[in-house]
Amino acid sequence: MRVIFARKLHLFRLNIVLVISIIFFSFYRVIPSALAASETLDLARQIPIEVKVSLGNNNNELKFFPNQFAFFAGKRYKLTLENPSNQKHYFTAKDFADGIWTQKVEAGRVEVKGAIHELELKPGAKAEWVFIPLKAGKYGLRCTVAGHTEAGMTGAIAISPPPNLSLR
């Protein structure tokens, strides 16, 4: 009788040790991965939201297509600019450019890093502008080729604050 009891007690202890070690090892695995996730929070590594804009069109209409843009601060965007027309156009939005962080502009085999204020696209050109909006606001867009702004080659860009953001 005593022997059986001792064996049961031994098994019971063994089970406790097993349970404790399982708990310990699961924490051991969860904690470092949680730490790693917070350490690698890098806005510049978000998968970009792709947005396209056409400067003019095949019929040589002096417009941006589309001409209204809405971005959220803190999100990463890849704006693909194309000029399918047979004349050059500018994408000029100086105040907007001041309110964003430009990660890069890629055109052909050239990648430009640093602040960008204006892009000129020659006929048939294509460029990619990767940026993260920082400052909420409404900004104007226009093409600065003589006569194009007057002809209606303008647009509006809105940057909204990220949802659930509290500012002092």
Ligand SMILES: [Cu+2]
């Ligand atoms: Cu133009």
